[in-house]
Amino acid sequence: MKAAALLLAGGMALSACASDETSGGTASSGSAGGSASAAALKVGLAYDTGGRGDNSFNDSAYLGMENAVNELGGELRDLTPNEDASNRPELLSQLAEQGFNPVIAVGFAYGDIIGDVASEFPDTTFAIVDSSGVGADGQPLGAGNVTGLQFAAEQGSFLAGVAAALKSTANHVGFVGGVETPLIQSFQAGFAAGAEAAKPGITVDVKYISPAGDFSGFADPARGQIVAQGIFDAGADIVYHAAGASGGGVFTAAAASGKRAIGVDSDQYETVDDPAQKAVIMTSMLKRVDNAVQGFITDFSEGSVTGGSDIVNDLSTEGVGLSYTGGFIDDIKGQIDEYATQITSGAITVPTAP
CATH class of the missing domain: 3.40.50.2300 (Response regulator)
Incomplete structure (x- = not known):
């Protein structure tokens, strides 16, 4: 096919x-x-x-x-x-x-x-x-x-977790989910597993914009900003979102805090229009x-x-992966590739649930 x-x-x-x-x-x-x-x-x-x-x-x-x-x-x-x-x-x-x-x-x-x-x-x-x-x-x-x-969003999210952990100077990262459902929890699970694999003991904060059944969490940038700001204020220096259009709020919070964010689905460094938001997107988990x-x-x-x-x-x-646009994670590409090889070979099984 x-x-x-x-x-x-x-x-x-x-x-x-x-x-x-x-x-x-x-x-x-x-x-x-x-x-x-x-x-x-x-x-x-x-x-x-x-x-x-x-x-x-x-x-x-x-x-x-x-x-x-x-x-x-x-x-x-x-x-x-x-x-x-x-x-x-x-x-x-x-x-x-x-x-x-x-x-x-x-x-x-x-x-x-x-x-x-x-x-x-x-x-x-x-x-x-x-x-x-x-x-x-x-x-x-x-x-x-x-x-x-x-x-297999958990696989791409694992690599996002690896990138976040390797780039974090605070030993503290975060995840913002749009709606608390099993699908979005698979992003969370992969991200947390990748961060822990790359830097054992790292803190991973997790917050959701809306509960299961309430899909407004995918289209509420204002709420996304508030939730992400809480994670940054708690000490995280990089936040990964799986929140659809609400991710714009995560980027805004990162810019306001002088921190970094990780996009999702598309190469969001390329798709966002706001220069301030673009500047904080260190990579995106590509779901093609x-x-x-x-x-x-x-x-x-x-x-x-x-x-x-x-x-x-x-x-x-290559249905999932990471973007390298902007060059922010070029220096750790070799390490990310090593983890990707371990996943595709079966040496690492990425969890699909927290």
Whole structure:
């Protein structure tokens, strides 16, 4: 499959498109040239909380869809949930009803409803980022027409923990999670394990912006700043966030404190607009949602998607990793690479839960 191969490529430059309002959420649509055989390709994407403009998770998913449509030709449409994200099922149904196929749900929050929607549209192929195409009972979701696009985020976060520990002069680092869920706890677990491996006895403070079930923690930069500031005030000199758009607040707190931060999902040194925020981002844990989405769409266009299964992107496929933009961690790259080799060889098993 090309999904794995595409994990080795793809730029992270983000581009804008026109937008308008449609029932069920904010939508933007466009088309791109391509071969005549791909002209019928219509790709739909439903965002996680906050939608476009988070400089992270959602933007990366859009980039993957945009790259695929630019390469293959066809049409794209993206929809954003309402403020409380209660209309997630309607967004997926709307895209399927309008003939978009495949339809991609961005975020594990769609996991509870995508199976029901997929059952209603058995001729539509669905994918879900950060969740599984298989239910807790081991049976394929929907009509066997859902593919999970998953990531070994704990592995990339382990390397982020290594980098934080090696660069910390305070022997004290921190983690800010957007919402306290098992997925985000896997980022926490990997980060803490990596920090401890690189510098035994290091202090790792952990705080979450919102509890399980309250997804506002992914779209509240003001609260992210307050939470991160508390960690910096307690003595940490580097904070890693897995908090979506709220990460902007973490960067603001780092800048105000004269400290450092670690971004997530995208190379946030490249994606943030604020020079003050950019200056404090020493690295980002890359979760290549863009490549996973692009690879899935490419596989779909070639007829090689079967559904009822998962594609796992990890260090071995370069589906996760660290950015080196800005040169802040170039001097410890050799040590980071050694830990990465131990993970891919199986010598280190990274925990997925705190």
